[in-house]
Amino acid sequence: xxxxxxxxxPMSTIPTEDELDVLTQVCFVEEIxxxxxxxxxxxxVDMNFTELKxxxxxxxxxxxxxxxxxxxxxxxxxFLSTGLLDNLSxxxxxxHSTAMFLTNDKVLAKEVMALAGIPTPDWYTxxxxxxxxxxxxxxxxxIWEDASVGIDDYSIFRGSPGNIRNYRRRFGSDEFFLxxxxxxxxxxxxxxxFPDGPKVLQxxxxxxxxFPIGKPKIVGYQAKWNPASFEYKNTTRTFDLSKExxxxxxxxxxxxxxxxxxxxxxxxxxxxxxxxEKGNPFVLEINANPCLxxxxxxRAACNNSEISDKKMIKLILNAAKK
Numbered sequence: 463x464x465x466x467x468x469x470x471x472p473m474s475t476i477p478t479e480d481e482l483d484v485l486t487q488v489c490f491v492e493e494i495x496x497x498x499x500x501x502x503x504x505x506x507v508d509m510n511f512t513e514l515k516x517x518x519x520x521x522x523x524x525x526x527x528x529x530x531x532x533x534x535x536x537x538x539x540x541f542l543s544t545g546l547l548d549n550l551s552x553x554x555x556x557x558h559s560t561a562m563f564l565t566n567d568k569v570l571a572k573e574v575m576a577l578a579g580i581p582t583p584d585w586y587t588x589x590x591x592x593x594x595x596x597x598x599x600x601x602x603x604x605i606w607e608d609a610s611v612g613i614d615d616y617s618i619f620r621g622s623p624g625n626i627r628n629y630r631r632r633f634g635s636d637e638f639f640l641x642x643x644x645x646x647x648x649x650x651x652x653x654x655x656f657p658d659g660p661k662v663l664q665x666x667x668x669x670x671x672x673f674p675i676g677k678p679k680i681v682g683y684q685a686k687w688n689p690a691s692f693e694y695k696n697t698t699r700t701f702d703l704s705k706e707x708x709x710x711x712x713x714x715x716x717x718x719x720x721x722x723x724x725x726x727x728x729x730x731x732x733x734x735x736x737x738x739e740k741g742n743p744f745v746l747e748i749n750a751n752p753c754l755x756x757x758x759x760x761r762a763a764c765n766n767s768e769i770s771d772k773k774m775i776k777l778i779l780n781a782a783k784k
Contacts, residue, residue: 464500467523468492469543469554471530472506479687480611484531487754491527494775500524509534511546518552525782526554531751537606540566540751555782556729557750564725565750568605569639571725575745578724580717582745583644583736586621588636596621600640601680602629608749610683618643618678644736644744648681651718652752652763654730654774655781662718663763664701665711671696699759701766713743721748729781732760 470488473481492502503521507514507530518526530543544559557565565571575582586594600621604612616632619625621640630636648668653660670679673696685693703711718733725748732752735743752760764774 465503465521465523466495466500466525466527467503467505467518467521468495468527469505469507469530471532471535471543472508474535478611480683483687483753483755484529488529490754490756490771491529491775494772495527497772498776507533507543509542514546515550518550523552525779526552527779528554528556529754531608537566537608553782555778557727557731561726561728561731561750565748566606566608568603568747571748572641574724575721578720580720580724580745581743583642585639585641587639588630591626591630591640593623594621594626595623599643599645601643601678602633602638602640604633605637605639608751610681610686612638613680613682614684615678615680615682617682618680641746643678644738646739647737648679648735649714649737649743650732650734650759651714652730652732652760653718653722653727654764654769654777655728656777657780660719660722660727662715663767663769665703665714666699666701666759666763666766667703669698669700671698699762701763710737710741710743717743717745721745725750729778730760732763 468488468491470484488504492504495502503523505514505517526547528544528547530540531537533539533542541559541563544557544562547554548559564574569585569587572582572585598621599618601613602617612633619629649665651665652663654663668681673679681697682693684691685697688694714735721727721733722731727748727750730752732749734746734749736746737743752758754761761771761774
Protein backbone atom coordinates (compact mmCIF):
# COMPACT_ATOMS: atom_id res chain seq x y z
CA UNK A 463 0.00 0.00 0.00
CA UNK A 464 1.40 3.37 -1.06
CA UNK A 465 0.83 6.05 1.57
CA UNK A 466 0.99 9.83 1.43
CA UNK A 467 0.73 12.07 4.45
CA UNK A 468 -0.65 15.54 3.72
CA UNK A 469 0.51 18.22 6.13
CA UNK A 470 -1.64 21.31 6.65
CA UNK A 471 -1.67 24.14 9.17
CA PRO A 472 -4.64 24.54 11.54
CA MET A 473 -7.21 27.24 10.78
CA SER A 474 -7.60 30.28 13.01
CA THR A 475 -10.69 30.58 15.23
CA ILE A 476 -12.51 32.62 12.57
CA PRO A 477 -10.80 31.55 9.33
CA THR A 478 -10.55 34.01 6.46
CA GLU A 479 -11.26 33.14 2.82
CA ASP A 480 -7.58 32.59 2.03
CA GLU A 481 -7.29 30.17 4.96
CA LEU A 482 -10.39 28.22 3.95
CA ASP A 483 -8.98 27.91 0.45
CA VAL A 484 -6.23 25.68 1.85
CA LEU A 485 -8.87 23.09 2.76
CA THR A 486 -10.17 23.23 -0.80
CA GLN A 487 -6.67 22.55 -2.06
CA VAL A 488 -6.24 19.60 0.31
CA CYS A 489 -9.49 17.99 -0.86
CA PHE A 490 -8.37 18.39 -4.49
CA VAL A 491 -4.94 16.86 -3.78
CA GLU A 492 -6.48 13.97 -1.84
CA GLU A 493 -8.82 13.17 -4.73
CA ILE A 494 -5.97 13.11 -7.26
CA UNK A 495 -3.68 11.07 -5.01
CA UNK A 496 -6.36 8.47 -4.35
CA UNK A 497 -6.99 8.19 -8.10
CA UNK A 498 -3.27 7.44 -8.45
CA UNK A 499 -3.57 4.57 -5.99
CA UNK A 500 -2.30 6.25 -2.84
CA UNK A 501 -3.88 6.00 0.57
CA UNK A 502 -3.90 9.49 2.05
CA UNK A 503 -3.64 10.74 5.60
CA UNK A 504 -4.15 14.31 6.76
CA UNK A 505 -2.36 15.91 9.72
CA UNK A 506 -2.66 19.45 11.05
CA VAL A 507 0.77 20.78 11.99
CA ASP A 508 1.39 22.90 15.06
CA MET A 509 4.54 23.70 17.04
CA ASN A 510 4.57 20.30 18.75
CA PHE A 511 7.30 18.83 16.56
CA THR A 512 7.80 15.80 18.81
CA GLU A 513 4.20 14.75 18.26
CA LEU A 514 4.52 15.42 14.52
CA LYS A 515 7.60 13.21 14.31
CA UNK A 516 5.68 10.47 16.12
CA UNK A 517 2.76 10.78 13.70
CA UNK A 518 5.07 10.59 10.69
CA UNK A 519 6.87 7.59 12.14
CA UNK A 520 3.60 5.81 12.89
CA UNK A 521 2.14 6.36 9.41
CA UNK A 522 5.51 5.78 7.70
CA UNK A 523 4.45 7.46 4.43
CA UNK A 524 6.13 6.95 1.10
CA UNK A 525 5.92 10.73 0.51
CA UNK A 526 4.84 13.74 2.54
CA UNK A 527 2.73 16.27 0.64
CA UNK A 528 3.56 19.57 2.30
CA UNK A 529 0.73 22.12 2.20
CA UNK A 530 1.64 24.08 5.34
CA UNK A 531 1.28 27.84 4.79
CA UNK A 532 2.16 29.13 8.26
CA UNK A 533 3.21 27.95 11.68
CA UNK A 534 1.25 28.91 14.79
CA UNK A 535 -0.72 31.40 12.64
CA UNK A 536 2.56 33.12 11.83
CA UNK A 537 3.93 33.04 8.29
CA UNK A 538 7.24 34.40 9.59
CA UNK A 539 8.26 31.00 10.95
CA UNK A 540 6.91 28.89 8.10
CA PHE A 541 10.41 27.60 7.32
CA LEU A 542 10.43 25.72 10.65
CA SER A 543 8.06 23.11 9.20
CA THR A 544 10.31 22.43 6.22
CA GLY A 545 13.35 22.57 8.49
CA LEU A 546 11.92 19.64 10.44
CA LEU A 547 11.14 17.75 7.23
CA ASP A 548 14.68 18.35 5.96
CA ASN A 549 15.93 16.59 9.08
CA LEU A 550 13.81 13.49 8.46
CA SER A 551 14.38 10.72 5.94
CA UNK A 552 11.04 11.08 4.14
CA UNK A 553 10.77 12.76 0.72
CA UNK A 554 8.38 15.68 0.70
CA UNK A 555 6.84 17.88 -1.96
CA UNK A 556 7.58 21.50 -2.70
CA UNK A 557 10.50 23.63 -1.69
CA HIS A 558 13.04 22.98 1.01
CA SER A 559 13.65 25.27 3.98
CA THR A 560 16.36 27.34 2.26
CA ALA A 561 13.99 28.45 -0.49
CA MET A 562 11.12 28.93 1.94
CA PHE A 563 13.25 31.12 4.20
CA LEU A 564 14.65 33.23 1.36
CA THR A 565 11.31 33.83 -0.36
CA ASN A 566 8.95 34.14 2.59
CA ASP A 567 10.75 37.20 3.96
CA LYS A 568 9.83 39.65 1.19
CA VAL A 569 12.57 42.14 2.11
CA LEU A 570 15.27 39.47 2.27
CA ALA A 571 14.08 38.15 -1.09
CA LYS A 572 14.45 41.61 -2.63
CA GLU A 573 17.96 41.94 -1.18
CA VAL A 574 18.89 38.59 -2.72
CA MET A 575 17.42 39.66 -6.07
CA ALA A 576 19.37 42.91 -6.01
CA LEU A 577 22.62 41.07 -5.26
CA ALA A 578 21.92 38.59 -8.08
CA GLY A 579 21.16 41.32 -10.61
CA ILE A 580 17.47 40.41 -10.86
CA PRO A 581 15.48 43.60 -11.54
CA THR A 582 13.04 44.37 -8.73
CA PRO A 583 11.31 47.64 -7.81
CA ASP A 584 13.08 49.95 -5.34
CA TRP A 585 11.98 49.50 -1.74
CA TYR A 586 12.29 50.91 1.77
CA THR A 587 11.92 49.01 5.01
CA UNK A 588 9.81 50.57 7.76
CA UNK A 589 12.95 51.41 9.76
CA UNK A 590 14.23 53.57 6.87
CA UNK A 591 11.08 55.64 6.45
CA UNK A 592 11.68 58.32 9.07
CA UNK A 593 12.15 61.58 7.22
CA UNK A 594 11.47 60.03 3.83
CA UNK A 595 9.82 62.48 1.46
CA UNK A 596 9.64 60.80 -1.93
CA UNK A 597 7.19 61.91 -4.60
CA UNK A 598 7.13 58.48 -6.20
CA UNK A 599 4.10 56.23 -5.75
CA UNK A 600 4.61 53.20 -3.51
CA UNK A 601 2.69 50.10 -2.56
CA UNK A 602 2.90 49.12 1.09
CA UNK A 603 3.19 45.37 1.63
CA UNK A 604 3.30 43.11 4.69
CA ILE A 605 6.72 41.47 4.93
CA TRP A 606 5.50 37.99 5.76
CA GLU A 607 2.14 37.52 4.05
CA ASP A 608 1.17 35.90 0.74
CA ALA A 609 -2.16 35.72 -1.11
CA SER A 610 -2.39 39.55 -1.23
CA VAL A 611 -3.23 39.63 2.47
CA GLY A 612 -3.15 43.23 3.71
CA ILE A 613 -3.08 44.82 0.24
CA ASP A 614 -5.85 47.13 -0.97
CA ASP A 615 -6.27 50.53 -2.62
CA TYR A 616 -5.18 52.24 0.59
CA SER A 617 -1.81 50.49 0.26
CA ILE A 618 -0.96 52.74 -2.72
CA PHE A 619 0.24 56.25 -1.90
CA ARG A 620 2.94 58.86 -2.43
CA GLY A 621 5.96 58.58 -0.16
CA SER A 622 5.29 61.66 1.95
CA PRO A 623 5.81 61.61 5.75
CA GLY A 624 2.08 62.20 6.34
CA ASN A 625 1.02 59.35 4.07
CA ILE A 626 3.52 57.02 5.70
CA ARG A 627 2.32 57.95 9.20
CA ASN A 628 -1.28 57.36 8.17
CA TYR A 629 -0.49 53.95 6.71
CA ARG A 630 1.58 52.89 9.73
CA ARG A 631 -1.27 53.87 12.04
CA ARG A 632 -3.77 51.96 9.92
CA PHE A 633 -1.56 48.87 9.50
CA GLY A 634 -0.83 48.72 13.22
CA SER A 635 2.78 47.52 13.14
CA ASP A 636 6.15 48.05 11.48
CA GLU A 637 6.12 44.65 9.75
CA PHE A 638 5.76 46.21 6.29
CA PHE A 639 7.87 47.76 3.56
CA LEU A 640 7.29 50.22 0.75
CA UNK A 641 7.89 49.08 -2.81
CA UNK A 642 7.93 51.48 -5.74
CA UNK A 643 4.69 51.02 -7.64
CA UNK A 644 5.38 50.15 -11.27
CA UNK A 645 2.68 51.58 -13.50
CA UNK A 646 2.06 49.12 -16.31
CA UNK A 647 1.20 45.47 -16.84
CA UNK A 648 1.12 42.63 -14.31
CA UNK A 649 2.19 39.14 -15.35
CA UNK A 650 3.33 35.91 -13.75
CA UNK A 651 5.12 32.75 -14.78
CA UNK A 652 4.64 29.35 -13.20
CA UNK A 653 7.51 26.87 -13.13
CA UNK A 654 7.20 23.11 -12.62
CA UNK A 655 9.99 20.58 -12.37
CA PHE A 656 10.20 17.80 -14.96
CA PRO A 657 12.60 14.83 -14.69
CA ASP A 658 15.12 16.74 -16.83
CA GLY A 659 14.78 20.02 -14.96
CA PRO A 660 12.45 22.98 -14.43
CA LYS A 661 10.14 24.14 -17.20
CA VAL A 662 8.64 27.63 -17.37
CA LEU A 663 5.05 27.68 -18.53
CA GLN A 664 3.24 30.21 -20.71
CA UNK A 665 3.15 33.61 -18.98
CA UNK A 666 -0.21 34.82 -17.74
CA UNK A 667 -1.24 38.46 -17.81
CA UNK A 668 -3.66 39.96 -15.33
CA UNK A 669 -6.18 42.26 -17.02
CA UNK A 670 -7.78 45.07 -15.04
CA UNK A 671 -11.02 45.47 -16.97
CA UNK A 672 -13.24 48.50 -16.43
CA PHE A 673 -11.00 49.93 -13.72
CA PRO A 674 -11.87 53.64 -13.51
CA ILE A 675 -9.17 56.29 -13.90
CA GLY A 676 -7.32 56.71 -10.63
CA LYS A 677 -8.10 53.25 -9.26
CA PRO A 678 -4.83 51.35 -8.69
CA LYS A 679 -4.40 48.38 -11.01
CA ILE A 680 -3.30 45.83 -8.44
CA VAL A 681 -4.26 42.30 -7.46
CA GLY A 682 -5.30 43.06 -3.90
CA TYR A 683 -7.10 40.92 -1.36
CA GLN A 684 -10.57 41.70 -2.73
CA ALA A 685 -9.52 40.71 -6.26
CA LYS A 686 -8.40 37.31 -5.02
CA TRP A 687 -10.90 36.40 -2.35
CA ASN A 688 -14.19 38.31 -2.59
CA PRO A 689 -16.32 37.11 -5.54
CA ALA A 690 -18.88 39.85 -4.88
CA SER A 691 -16.34 42.66 -5.22
CA PHE A 692 -15.73 44.90 -8.24
CA GLU A 693 -12.04 43.91 -8.16
CA TYR A 694 -12.77 40.17 -8.31
CA LYS A 695 -15.24 40.53 -11.19
CA ASN A 696 -12.98 42.80 -13.23
CA THR A 697 -9.58 41.20 -12.64
CA THR A 698 -9.11 38.41 -15.18
CA ARG A 699 -6.28 36.22 -16.41
CA THR A 700 -5.25 35.63 -20.01
CA PHE A 701 -2.57 33.53 -21.69
CA ASP A 702 -3.27 35.06 -25.09
CA LEU A 703 -0.35 37.44 -25.53
CA SER A 704 0.29 39.35 -28.75
CA LYS A 705 3.09 38.77 -31.25
CA GLU A 706 4.65 42.03 -30.04
CA UNK A 707 5.25 40.34 -26.66
CA UNK A 708 7.68 37.70 -27.99
CA UNK A 709 10.82 39.47 -26.77
CA UNK A 710 9.16 40.29 -23.44
CA UNK A 711 8.23 36.63 -22.94
CA UNK A 712 11.86 35.65 -23.52
CA UNK A 713 12.97 38.12 -20.83
CA UNK A 714 10.35 36.82 -18.40
CA UNK A 715 11.37 33.21 -18.99
CA UNK A 716 15.04 34.04 -18.47
CA UNK A 717 14.26 35.82 -15.21
CA UNK A 718 12.06 32.94 -14.02
CA UNK A 719 14.89 30.46 -14.60
CA UNK A 720 17.32 32.82 -12.87
CA UNK A 721 15.01 33.04 -9.85
CA UNK A 722 14.74 29.24 -9.79
CA UNK A 723 18.52 28.92 -9.59
CA UNK A 724 19.24 31.83 -7.24
CA UNK A 725 16.59 30.87 -4.71
CA UNK A 726 17.31 27.10 -4.88
CA UNK A 727 13.74 26.31 -5.90
CA UNK A 728 12.39 22.80 -6.34
CA UNK A 729 9.18 21.12 -7.43
CA UNK A 730 7.02 24.07 -8.36
CA UNK A 731 6.87 27.84 -7.95
CA UNK A 732 5.46 31.05 -9.42
CA UNK A 733 7.22 34.33 -10.18
CA UNK A 734 5.22 37.57 -10.24
CA UNK A 735 6.19 40.53 -12.43
CA UNK A 736 5.27 44.10 -13.22
CA UNK A 737 6.25 45.50 -16.63
CA UNK A 738 6.75 49.25 -16.94
CA GLU A 739 5.60 51.39 -19.84
CA LYS A 740 8.94 50.86 -21.62
CA GLY A 741 8.57 47.08 -21.51
CA ASN A 742 11.08 46.50 -18.71
CA PRO A 743 10.13 43.60 -16.40
CA PHE A 744 10.56 43.74 -12.62
CA VAL A 745 10.24 40.75 -10.31
CA LEU A 746 7.83 41.48 -7.46
CA GLU A 747 8.17 38.23 -5.57
CA ILE A 748 8.73 34.50 -5.80
CA ASN A 749 6.00 32.25 -4.46
CA ALA A 750 7.67 29.01 -3.39
CA ASN A 751 4.39 27.51 -2.20
CA PRO A 752 1.82 28.46 -4.88
CA CYS A 753 -1.86 27.77 -4.50
CA LEU A 754 -3.24 24.64 -6.18
CA UNK A 755 -6.88 25.75 -6.33
CA UNK A 756 -8.69 25.49 -9.65
CA UNK A 757 -8.83 29.26 -10.19
CA UNK A 758 -5.25 29.93 -9.03
CA UNK A 759 -2.47 30.96 -11.37
CA UNK A 760 -0.24 27.90 -11.05
CA ARG A 761 -2.89 25.30 -11.82
CA ALA A 762 -4.33 27.46 -14.60
CA ALA A 763 -0.87 27.71 -16.18
CA CYS A 764 -0.43 23.94 -16.02
CA ASN A 765 -3.82 23.30 -17.62
CA ASN A 766 -3.09 25.91 -20.30
CA SER A 767 0.14 24.02 -21.10
CA GLU A 768 -1.77 20.73 -21.47
CA ILE A 769 -0.55 19.50 -18.11
CA SER A 770 -3.60 17.84 -16.59
CA ASP A 771 -4.28 17.99 -12.86
CA LYS A 772 -3.19 14.37 -12.52
CA LYS A 773 0.05 14.96 -14.44
CA MET A 774 0.74 18.09 -12.38
CA ILE A 775 0.50 16.13 -9.13
CA LYS A 776 2.63 13.33 -10.60
CA LEU A 777 5.37 15.85 -11.50
CA ILE A 778 5.24 17.36 -8.01
CA LEU A 779 5.58 13.88 -6.49
CA ASN A 780 8.43 12.90 -8.81
CA ALA A 781 10.37 16.05 -7.92
CA ALA A 782 9.99 15.14 -4.25
CA LYS A 783 11.56 11.74 -4.85
CA LYS A 784 14.71 13.14 -6.52
